[in-house]
Every structure is written in structure tokens, then in C-alpha cells.
Amino acid sequence: MTVSASLLVTAVVLCAVGAILMLTRPLTRILLGAVILSNGVNLLILASTGTAGAAPLLYGVDLRRVTDPLPQAIALTAIVITLGTTAFLLAMAYRSHQITGTDEVHDDLEDRRIVLRAEVLSERAQLREEFRSGSEPTADERERYREERRRLRDRLRADRARQARGRDASGDLWNDVIGADPEDYERDGDAKADDRYPRDERGAAG
Amino acid sequence: MNALVPLPVLLPLCATGLSLTFGTRMQRFQRFISVAVLTAVLALSIILMIAADRQGPLSVHLGDFAPPLGITLVADRLSGLMLTVSSAVTLCVLIYSLGQGMTDRDKETPLAVFHPAYLILVAGVSCTFLAGDLVNLFVSFEIMLVASFVLLTLGGTGPRMRAGSTYVIISLFSSMVFLIAIAMTYAALGTVNFAQLAERLPGLPLGVQTLIQAMLITVFAIKAAVFPVAAWLPDSYPTAPAPVTAVFAGLLTKVGVYCMMRTETLLFPGNRIGDLLMAVALASMLIGILGAVAQTDLKRLLSFTLISHIGFMVFGIGLATREAYGGAIVYVVHHITVQTTLFLVAGLIERRGGTTELTRLGGLAKAAPILALLFFVPAMNLAGIPPLSGFIGKLGLMRAGVADGSTWAWILVAGSVVTSLLTLYVTAKVWNLAFWRAAPPGQAEAGTVLESGDDSDDDTDEGPDGVPGTGDEGIEPVHRPAGQAVAATLHGRAVTTTSRLPRPMMAATAATIALALSFTVFAGPLTAFTDRSAVELLKRTPYIEEVLGK
Numbered sequence: 027m028t029v030s031a032s033l034l035v036t037a038v039v040l041c042a043v044g045a046i047l048m049l050t051r052p053l054t055r056i057l058l059g060a061v062i063l064s065n066g067v068n069l070l071i072l073a074s075t076g077t078a079g080a081a082p083l084l085y086g087v088d089l090r091r092v093t094d095p096l097p098q099a100i101a102l103t104a105i106v107i108t109l110g111t112t113a114f115l116l117a118m119a120y121r122s123h124q125i126t127g128t129d130e131v132h133d134d135l136e137d138r139r140i141v142l143r144a145e146v147l148s149e150r151a152q153l154r155e156e157f158r159s160g161s162e163p164t165a166d167e168r169e170r171y172r173e174e175r176r177r178l179r180d181r182l183r184a185d186r187a188r189q190a191r192g193r194d195a196s197g198d199l200w201n202d203v204i205g206a207d208p209e210d211y212e213r214d215g216d217a218k219a220d221d222r223y224p225r226d227e228r229g230a231a232g
Numbered sequence: 233m234n235a236l237v238p239l240p241v242l243l244p245l246c247a248t249g250l251s252l253t254f255g256t257r258m259q260r261f262q263r264f265i266s267v268a269v270l271t272a273v274l275a276l277s278i279i280l281m282i283a284a285d286r287q288g289p290l291s292v293h294l295g296d297f298a299p300p301l302g303i304t305l306v307a308d309r310l311s312g313l314m315l316t317v318s319s320a321v322t323l324c325v326l327i328y329s330l331g332q333g334m335t336d337r338d339k340e341t342p343l344a345v346f347h348p349a350y351l352i353l354v355a356g357v358s359c360t361f362l363a364g365d366l367v368n369l370f371v372s373f374e375i376m377l378v379a380s381f382v383l384l385t386l387g388g389t390g391p392r393m394r395a396g397s398t399y400v401i402i403s404l405f406s407s408m409v410f411l412i413a414i415a416m417t418y419a420a421l422g423t424v425n426f427a428q429l430a431e432r433l434p435g436l437p438l439g440v441q442t443l444i445q446a447m448l449i450t451v452f453a454i455k456a457a458v459f460p461v462a463a464w465l466p467d468s469y470p471t472a473p474a475p476v477t478a479v480f481a482g483l484l485t486k487v488g489v490y491c492m493m494r495t496e497t498l499l500f501p502g503n504r505i506g507d508l509l510m511a512v513a514l515a516s517m518l519i520g521i522l523g524a525v526a527q528t529d530l531k532r533l534l535s536f537t538l539i540s541h542i543g544f545m546v547f548g549i550g551l552a553t554r555e556a557y558g559g560a561i562v563y564v565v566h567h568i569t570v571q572t573t574l575f576l577v578a579g580l581i582e583r584r585g586g587t588t589e590l591t592r593l594g595g596l597a598k599a600a601p602i603l604a605l606l607f608f609v610p611a612m613n614l615a616g617i618p619p620l621s622g623f624i625g626k627l628g629l630m631r632a633g634v635a636d637g638s639t640w641a642w643i644l645v646a647g648s649v650v651t652s653l654l655t656l657y658v659t660a661k662v663w664n665l666a667f668w669r670a671a672p673p674g675q676a677e678a679g680t681v682l683e684s685g686d687d688s689d690d691d692t693d694e695g696p697d698g699v700p701g702t703g704d705e706g707i708e709p710v711h712r713p714a715g716q717a718v719a720a721t722l723h724g725r726a727v728t729t730t731s732r733l734p735r736p737m738m739a740a741t742a743a744t745i746a747l748a749l750s751f752t753v754f755a756g757p758l759t760a761f762t763d764r765s766a767v768e769l770l771k772r773t774p775y776i777e778e779v780l781g782k
Contacts, residue, residue, distance in 0.1 A: 029419070041412075044408075048401065048404075048405060053397060056401055060401075060404050060408075063408050064408060064411075067408050067411045067412055067415065068411075070411075070412060070415040070416075071411065071414070071415040071418070073415070073419070074415045074416070074418045074419035076419075094422075096300065096301065096418070097415070097418060100367055100414065100415075100418070100424075103367070103370075103371060104370075104411055107371070107374045107378075107407075110378055111374075111378065111381075111400070111404055111407075114378070114381055114382075114400065115400060115404075118385065118393060118396060118397060118400065121388045121393055122393045122394075122397065125388075125389075125390045125393060126390060131394070131397045131398065131401070140526055140527075
């Protein structure tokens with residue numbers, strides 16, 4: 027079997043372009059990538075026919091010299107399926123745009139939450155250790171400690187604000203992520219932000 | 233008897249047409265069609281399984297086109313068994329979803345789309361199990377995938393679109409890889425029929441064979457969510473409605489495993505990549521279960537255990553002995569059932585507690601003892617506590633590993649033990665957090681807010697944490713529609729909860745548990761059957777002879 031080199035080169039270039047487009051974030055680009063990639067693949071399927079021959083008709087052609095019709099049937103099936111999937115992706119890009127104002131594919135929020143939680147917990151533990159290792163803390167040190175803790179919490183809140191558009195907000199991320207912190211109730215100022223939550227009320231009472 | 237082979241695909245497809253035509257007006261009729269057709273498919277599958285066991289593989293060349301021109305459907309022991317288990321599970325999940333009333337009441341999961349999409353999904357899954365050539369396998373994957381796209385993004389809410397986009401893109405990509413593999417196979421051999429491929433592949437240079445094998449394995453590994461290509465699964469499954477997640481988790485990944493089994497035995501005998509498969513199996517097991525340990529959301533946690541336990545089946549395929557295949561088939565059957573059950577229970581927990589976030593749940597063992605039992609049995613089954621079916625599957629695989637005796641086999645046996653222990657740890661964690669500890673104040677409050685509004689006659693004296701399943705759960709012939717569920721907000725999020733769980737949901741969950749328990753009761757016949765399937769798979773000749781008519 028001989029294969030046309032130009033067909034192969036075209037197919038490979040299309041596949042490469044499609045694959046690169048599929049690696050981007052916006053759904054519309056992914057959609058274009060999928061279309062181009064599938065065109066490349068369909069060319070590959072046609073290339074598997076070998077040398078081109080006569081049209082595969084029942085009458086009027088020499089049946090020994092016709093092109094193999096089976097890859098064409100396979101390619102047709104693939105084209106139809108790609109059409110359906112493309113339509114679905116288009117609808118999805120539009121819906122995504124309706125909801126979030128952008129059609130970008132987002133990171134998985136839960137994964138980010140778990141990473142963030144681990145980071146914040148370790149930073150907080152470190153901070154506490156530093157604060158407690160010395161002798162009696164001065165007012166200045168205490169203020170700095172409080173400031174640091176506030177910064178950590180703000181980081182989580184900022185992240186939540188970024189994510190709020192993409193998910194159904196489930197309350198306070200601070201409590202979502204690490205649960206209520208009893209140390210917050212030792213000082214009046216800090217408890218204010220969290221007293222909407224029943225769990226925290228219990229903490230404050232105890 | 234051969235004429236029955238296409239019916240598990242045809243019946244759901246015809247029913248889809250009926251369902252779409254009449255569904256919007258006559259919802260009762262639509263439900264009736266779905267249940268009736270899935271019951272019929274189950275009966276057919278059992279008949280096919282028994283027939284394939286007695287007479288050897290059954291095959292049909294559609295339109296009487298001989299291979300390589302036509303489409304071939306083949307039912308052998310393995311396909312028969314997979315068909316039977318999958319149709320039993322899909323029927324249970326359908327009943328569960330009827331109980332949930334997701335088809336018409338819930339705003340997030342609208343209207344008549346669910347039933348047709350679900351039926352198409354069933355047709356796609358059946359078609360995959362029966363497919364006798366690569367192109368038909370590709371087409372059945374696509375049937376299944378397009379239906380799953382619709383089901384996964386039901387309602388088109390923000391989180392579902394996000395989860396759906398990952399899933400759609402990954403599926404599209406794997407389809408393209410599959411098509412390239414088909415093109416290469418056809419260019420090299422001039423056929424895509426499994427039986428003909430099995431005869432002609434040994435004539436190819438080793439490099440070409442390995443290339444085709446590698447591409448096919450990659451495609452099926454993406455479908456099955458084996459470790460290096462599994463990251464899409466926990467992102468996309470948990471956001472869908474509970475019945476959808478349940479059926480996806482139970483069936484779609486196992487379809488990938490089934491295809492691996494089929495191609496590894498029929499097309500590429502000799503197990504050249506056994507070590508590679510065992511390495512990825514080990515990675516899947518350990519990384520999956522460690523991922524599960526880190527999670528605090530029940531559905532995501534279950535998704536990670538799913539990845540982990542796919543590793544067990546790949547382990548069996550990697551060993552490729554008769555005992556290993558026998559064990560792997562038992563494990564597939566067990567895992568389809570138990571994973572579906574666990575996701576159904578997760579749906580019930582969400583119904584009862586308003587969330588699947590474990591840090592917010594608690595006290596369910598006291599508040600809902602039946603629910604606790606429904607969770608406990610499949611959870612122990614997943615961990616492989618004897619005498620449940622998980623133990624039988626794991627025992628079979630480990631014995632095969634020990635009998636094989638190679639270094640990799642021993643490492644994998646050790647890995648399986650560690651994974652089982654960690655699975656036990658994970659399920660114990662869920663049990664402790666959601667069921668055993670006292671209810672956190674937030675949850676009790678949610679119960680009060682979300683108590684059913686119009687339970688007029690028999691429910692007035694029941695407190696918000698009234699125990700379902702005690703007195704008043706007794707005999708009530710009327711189907712309780714899900715409209716009695718009250719939508720409210722819990723921690724700023726819209727949820728639908730009831731203190732009494734709809735009976736069809738409980739019954740369907742109980743039915744899947746009973747199915748899993750029946751694997752224990754009929755362990756002898758089951759393992760004998762899987763053993764015969766493994767023999768048939770490894771022998772290859774019955775399949776090839778049946779299809780090629782020798």
C-alpha cells in the first residue's frame with residue numbers, strides 16, 4: 027500500500043494545531059481545536075485507503091480498481107459524531123459565558139481549597155509557635171501576631187471572592203476550610219466576623 | 233437465539249424515541265416505558281448470559297454483511313455477565329431517580345430530558361459490551377458519551393458546566409486518539425473486526441503491534457480512569473445529580489476495564505506489557521486512596537476510592553493468568569454494584585443532611601438508622617471485609633498474584649493489602665464523621681428549617697430529627713412524590729432535604745445492596761462462571777470461530 031505524503035503531512039499538521047488549541051483555556055478555542063484535530067484524524071483515516079482509485083460504485087466501474095470504501099464510511103461516521111459533539115461544546119461555551127461572563131475552563135475548586143487549607147494551617151501553626159516560643163509577649167508583638175493572623179484570613183477570603191462566581195457559594199470559606207478557631211474568641215474584635223455561625227457561638231460561650 | 237443479541241441495544245433506543253415523542257405530555261407513560269424497557273433488557277441479558285455459557289459465544293452480523301464489511305455483535309460469557317450486572321444496576325438507579333423526582337420537580341434537573349438520555353446511555357453501554365469490531369466499539373463509546381454529557385450537565389448550573397467542560401474535553405480527546413488507532417489498524421491490516429484482527433495481528437512487525445496496543449490501552453485507560461490519566465474523574469463526577477454520578481461511577485469506568493480485558497486477551501495475547509500494567513495499577517491504587525484520605529466531601533472521596541479500586545482490576549489484567557482474569561472479573565462485577573450503591577447512599581445523605589461535606593454532617597446514625605445501615609454494608613464491602621463480595625474479589629486477585637510469584641506480583645499483592653487497609657480507614661472516617669459523632673449545631677438547625685411542609689396526617693408529632701423507619705414508615709401504599717421536599721438554604725446554598733427519605737430511593741439502594749450480598753451467597757456459582765469466562769477469554773478460539781463461522 028502506498029500512502030500520499032502530502033495527505034499525511036497535512037493530517038499531522040492539523041492534529042498538532044488542534045492539540046495545541048485544545049490545551050488552551052477558553053472553550054471556544056478548545057472547540058476550534060477539536061474541529062481541526064478531528065479533521066486531521068479524518069484525513070488519516072482516508073490516508074489508510076492507500077492509492078486513490080475509481081469511485082466505489084456498483085455499476086460502470088472496474089471493481090478491481092475502485093477505492094476502498096470502508097475508511098470513507100468510518101470517516102463519515104466520525105464526521106457526524108464530531109458534528110454532534112461540536113454542537114454540544116458550542117452550547118456549553120455559550121452557557122458558561124452566560125453564567126460566569128467568560129468561557130474559560132476553571133481550575134478544580136476543591137483541589138485548590140485543599141491545597142490552600144494545608145498552606146494556611148501550616149503557616150498558622152508556624153506563627154503560633156513563633157509567638158509562644160519567647161517569654162511574655164509584649165503588646166507590640168501581640169499586635170503583630172494578630173495582624174499576621176488577619177492577613178492569613180484575608181488571603182482565604184480573597185480567594186473565596188475570586189471563586190464565588192464559579193461556584194455556588196457555601197458560606198464562609200474561612201470556616202469551610204479550617205473550621206472555627208477558638209483563639210478568635212479570646213479577643214473581642216476578632217469574634218465579630220464569625221458570630222453568624224452557630225458552631226462559633228458555641229465556641230464563644232465555651 | 234442469536235437474534236436476541238442486538239436487542240439490549242435496540243430496545244432502549246426505540247424506547248428513547250417513544251420517550252421523546254410522548255414524554256413531555258405523559259410523564260407517567262415515560263416512566264413506565266423506561267422501567268419496562270430496562271426490565272426487559274435485564275431479562276434479555278440473563279438469557280444471553282445463560283445461552284452464552286451453555287453454547288459458547290453468540291454472534292450476529294447485522295444485515296448479513298460478513299466481516300470486515302458489516303457490524304458484528306458478539307455475546308460471550310464475559311459480555312453476558314457485564315450486561316446482566318449493568319442492566320440490573322441501571323434499573324435500580326432508574327427507580328432511585330424516580331423516587332428522587334428529579335425528572336420533573338427539581339429545578340436544577342429539569343424535565344423530560346433525563347429519561348431519553350438515560351436510555352441512550354444504557355444502549356451505549358450495552359453496545360460496548362456487545363461490540364465485535366473496533367469501529368462499532370468507537371460508535372458505542374460515542375453514544376454513551378453524548379448521553380453522559382447531557383446527564384452530567386443537566387440543568388446547566390455553574391458548577392455542572394465547569395465539571396462538564398473537563399469531562400467533555402477529555403472524552404473528545406480520547407475519542408480522537410481512538411480514531412487514530414482505528415486508522416492505523418485499518419491501514420496495517422485492512423480490517424477492524426476483532427476476530428479477524430486476532431488472526432492477522434501476529435503477522436505484523438512487533439513495533440507496529442506494540443504501537444496499536446499502546447494507543448488502544450491509552451484510550452481505555454482514560455475511560456477507566458487509571459492513574460496517570462485519571463485526574464478528570466474527581467473533578468467531573470461529584471457535581472452531577474446523585475443517580476447520574478452513581479451510574480457513571482458504576483458503569484462508565486468499568487466499560488474501559490472491559491475493553492482492556494477484551495483487547496488484551498483477544499488481540500494481544502502473550503501479555504507483553506504486563507509489567508507496565510501492574511506498575512500503573514499500583515500507582516492507581518495508592519495515589520487514588522491517598523487522594524481519598526485527603527478529602528472531606530463524601531462524593532469526591534468516593535470518586536478517589538473509585539480510581540484506587542480500578543487499580544485492582546488492572547492488576548488482574550496485568551497478571552493475565554486464568555486465576556487473575558477470574559479474580560478481575562469478579563472484582564469488576566463487585567465494584568460496579570458497590571460503587572453505585574455508595575453514590576446512591578451519598579445522594580440519600582445529601583437528602584437527609586443537606587450536604588455531603590463531612591465536616592458539616594453528624595449524628596446520622598441516631599437520626600436515620602436505616603440510612604446508616606445502608607451506608608455501613610457497602611462501605612465494609614468496599615473495604616473488603618469478609619464475607620462480603622469485595623473480599624472474594626480481592627482474595628481471588630491476591631491468590632493469583634501469589635501463584636504468579638514474580639517480583640511485580642508480590643509488590644502488587646502488598647499494595648492491594650495496603651490499599652484495602654486505607655480504604656477501611658477512609659470508610660471508617662466517613663462513618664465516624666457523618667454517622668457516629670454528635671450532630672453539629674448547624675445541621676440540627678438545617679433539619680428544623682427543612683422539615684417537610686405538607687406531611688399533614690401522620691407526621692405532625694415527629695420532631696425535626698424524627699427517626700425515619702420506625703413507626704410511621706410502616707405500610708403506605710401511596711408513592712410519596714418528591715414535591716413534599718422543601719427547598720431551603722443551608723449555609724447560603726439551596727438544598728432540598730426531607731427528614732423522611734422517599735421509599736423508592738431507599739428500596740432501590742437496598743436492592744443494589746442485596747445484589748452485592750447475593751454475590752456472597754452465590755459465590756460458588758459466580759466464581760465458577762468467571763473462571764469459565766477467563767478460560768474462554770484466554771483460549772480465544774471459541775470467539776474467533778463463532779464470528780468467522782468456521
